[in-house]
Amino acid sequence: MSYKFDFEFLAERWPDFVAGAWLTIQLTVASIALGFLVGTVCALARVYGGPVLRRIVGVYVEAIRNTPLLIQIFIVYFGLSSLGLKLSAEVSAIVALTVNMGAYTTEIMRAGIQSIQRTQLEAADCLGLTRLQTILHVVLLPAMERVYPALSSQFVLLMLASSITSQISAEELTATANLVQSDTYRSFEVYVIVAVVYLALSALYRFALWAIGLVLFERRRRLGTPL
Amino acid sequence: MKTGTVLRSLLGVAFAAVLFALPAQADTLDDIKKAGKVRIAIDLAIPPFGMTDDKMQPTGSDVDLARLLAKDLGVELEIVTTTGPTRIPFLQTNKADLVVSTLSITPERAKVVDFSIPYADHPSVVAGMKSDTIKQMSDLDGKKVAVVRGTTQDTDLTRQAKGAQLVRYEDDATMALAFASGQVDVLATARSLLPAISKKNPARTLEPKITMQTFYLAIGMRKGEPRLLEWVNNWVRTNLQNGRLVAIYKTHHGVDIDPAMLLKAGG
Numbered sequence: 001m002s003y004k005f006d007f008e009f010l011a012e013r014w015p016d017f018v019a020g021a022w023l024t025i026q027l028t029v030a031s032i033a034l035g036f037l038v039g040t041v042c043a044l045a046r047v048y049g050g051p052v053l054r055r056i057v058g059v060y061v062e063a064i065r066n067t068p069l070l071i072q073i074f075i076v077y078f079g080l081s082s083l084g085l086k087l088s089a090e091v092s093a094i095v096a097l098t099v100n101m102g103a104y105t106t107e108i109m110r111a112g113i114q115s116i117q118r119t120q121l122e123a124a125d126c127l128g129l130t131r132l133q134t135i136l137h138v139v140l141l142p143a144m145e146r147v148y149p150a151l152s153s154q155f156v157l158l159m160l161a162s163s164i165t166s167q168i169s170a171e172e173l174t175a176t177a178n179l180v181q182s183d184t185y186r187s188f189e190v191y192v193i194v195a196v197v198y199l200a201l202s203a204l205y206r207f208a209l210w211a212i213g214l215v216l217f218e219r220r221r222r223l224g225t226p227l
Numbered sequence: 228m229k230t231g232t233v234l235r236s237l238l239g240v241a242f243a244a245v246l247f248a249l250p251a252q253a254d255t256l257d258d259i260k261k262a263g264k265v266r267i268a269i270d271l272a273i274p275p276f277g278m279t280d281d282k283m284q285p286t287g288s289d290v291d292l293a294r295l296l297a298k299d300l301g302v303e304l305e306i307v308t309t310t311g312p313t314r315i316p317f318l319q320t321n322k323a324d325l326v327v328s329t330l331s332i333t334p335e336r337a338k339v340v341d342f343s344i345p346y347a348d349h350p351s352v353v354a355g356m357k358s359d360t361i362k363q364m365s366d367l368d369g370k371k372v373a374v375v376r377g378t379t380q381d382t383d384l385t386r387q388a389k390g391a392q393l394v395r396y397e398d399d400a401t402m403a404l405a406f407a408s409g410q411v412d413v414l415a416t417a418r419s420l421l422p423a424i425s426k427k428n429p430a431r432t433l434e435p436k437i438t439m440q441t442f443y444l445a446i447g448m449r450k451g452e453p454r455l456l457e458w459v460n461n462w463v464r465t466n467l468q469n470g471r472l473v474a475i476y477k478t479h480h481g482v483d484i485d486p487a488m489l490l491k492a493g494g
Contacts, residue, residue, distance in 0.1 A: 003319075082408040089394070167401065169394045175376070178312055179395065182377020185339045187316040 009184040010193070020176030021197055027090065027172060028159040031097035035158070036151075038098060039105020044135065046106060047113050057106065064103035070164050072096045077168040093165035093172075101158050108150050112143030145217045152209040156202050163198075173197060255324050255448070256455040264303040267293045268323035271308050272400045274423045275479040276329045288479040289327045292346065295471060296327070296446075299462060310398050312377040315340055318449050325459070329417065331379055331442030341450050343459040344493030345443030346472055347484050351380050352435040354421055355413045361436040367391035373402045373414040380415040383439055406431065415439065419480055443492055464490065 046057045064072065076099075077092040087095065116139050124134040144151070166175035177194040181187045214221050259265045269289050271277045276289040285306055297304035307323045314330060317323045318340055331349055332342045353372070355361050361370075368390030374381040376395040384393055394411055396402040403424045405411050409431075418435055425432045446459050466472045467486040476484045 077410070078404055078408045081410045084409075086410065167397055169396055169405075171395070175395065178376055178397070181316070182312045183335070183382070185315050185319070185336070187319070 003188065005189060006186055007189055007193075009180065009186055009189075013180050013184070016176050016180055017173070017193065017197065020171060020173040021201065023090070023170065024159070024162055024172040024201065027093050027097065027165065027170065028155075028162050030094050031101050031162070032155050032158060034094070034098040035101020036105050038102030040109050040140070042102060042106040043109035043113055044140075046110050048135075061103045061106050064100055065107070069096070069100055069161055070167065072100055073165060073168055089165070089168045089170040092168060093162070093170045097158060097162060097165070100161075101154070104154050105151065108147050108154060109143060111150075112147035113139055115146055116143055141216070145213075145219070148209075148213055148217070152206065152213075155209060156205050159201060159205055160198060173201075254454060255452045256458060259300065259302055259324055259455075262302075264305050265297050265300055265325065266305045266307050266323045267297070268307045268309040268314055268317045268326045268328055269293060270310055270314065270328045270398070271306075272310070272398050273329055273417075273420070275419065288347075288475050289329065291475045291479070292472065293325075293327045295466065295475070296325075296459075296462060300458075311375050312397065315447070318447060321449075324448070324455075326447035329444055330447045332445050333379060333382075333442075335382075336447070339450070340447045341452065341456055342445040342447055343456065344463050345445050345489050346463050346467065347444045347476060348441055348489065348492075349444050350418045350441045351383075351416065351439045352418045352421075353384075353413065353415045353437040353439060354418075354433045355436050356431055357434055359413065359436065361413065363437065364388045365390070367413065370413055371411045373405050373411040375399055375402055375416070378416075379442060380417075380439065384415050387439075403427070406433075443489070460493075463493075 042057045042060065045053050046061075049057070073093065073096040076087065076096040077089065080087060080092075120138055120142075121134065124138045129138065162172060163174035165172055166178060169175070171179075173194060177190050181190040184190070219225065269277045269285070269287075271279055271285055271287075271290075273287075273289075275287050277285065277287040280286045290306070293306065294304055307317060309317050309323070309326070309328055311328075314326050314328050315336065318326055326340075329349065330336075330342075332345065336342070353361065353364075353367070361367065364387050367384075367388045370391055371394050372384060372388065372391045373394045373396060374384060375398060381393070381395060384391060394405070396405060399416065399420060402411075402414060402416065403420075406414055406424060407428045413436075414433075418438075421433045421435065446463070448455055448459065463472070467489055470486075473484055473486060476482060
């Protein structure tokens, strides 16, 4: 068997790939932003909350981190719809990815929050900062700075994992690849192209996250060193 | 990521591509006989063509046909489980020798694989619930219509029902689940599937609304295998005439296929 590469279909189908990549970006940016919020709130609840709240967050985190993402997506899309709550494939994808992102972010942010030394909190106390001010300025931002590399990796992982949402008919990049592949039968070429696009998206996300890091963390901007 | 790492991974991809492109001259019919087994790709998620029975054994009309074919070839049958979108890639990448998986003959597919003469006909329909008043393609405007990605129904509806909102799933089982869970109320699929889907959802009975077109199912194989093609064609002709394929269809589909019509369609 000999295989001849043929990328001719790209001339006609490249807008499909662009549309797919654009939906992938929309889905993942929304889920990353929402998931980060959910995760940060849950991390605070897990560290500072009462025993009941801590237990509830613990169950959420363990339930999500120990089940496959595909099953979570099916539960949101098919399960909720069976109960009468019909969400579109895109909304279901964002909900499921957010819930997933939230659980992983909770653990990462919890590690960051717990890494803040007690002396810092005592200093904040002495300066007369309120509890809210302490959490915002002394705990959260430095905690985030400390776990920023781990967070960034998790965000990029989520972008790659979003390919699974093709299974519930969200027409993102992988779904586009499957569609073009089934029209043209150039499966090898199509998946090589899509792999390259994902690689480019990962690079783009990493660059964006690096830039956001510079804006958020003064130490990095001024000294170029991590915490 | 460091530049060196990227370069190295690109090199890896290039190396894999070279491996793929290495020519290997061989005759599949000889290979099958020499190996003592024939690898046939079948989708086991399309009842009543391919499915698993209550003992988790493969069964269905495509499975029975494959078993009969392997027996007549005098070799063992190895079922390669496949899905709609991966049927042809499995042939191209030599993961299977033949595809017997509700593969209908289309001009696009004929460019990349060779087809045997047809062994059955296969009408595809737009189906909805009894209460739906769909009569023609324009009635689908603004409606969600479920299809399996890459099937002929997908291609046809994309062209003919521009106003419809196509919702594409990866296989029949997921599409059936989407219907059962109420995500979609209309689907475009093979008529042969409707009884099975309706049986599982008594509250949501499907009925055919529009007949899209009738396809002919054939056995697919890689291009450039004249000896294999000839053997398979003769086998299909013989078994249509002696009624063994008709019997398989009667068992699994409850319909009689017409050998004379199929042989005429096959030329």
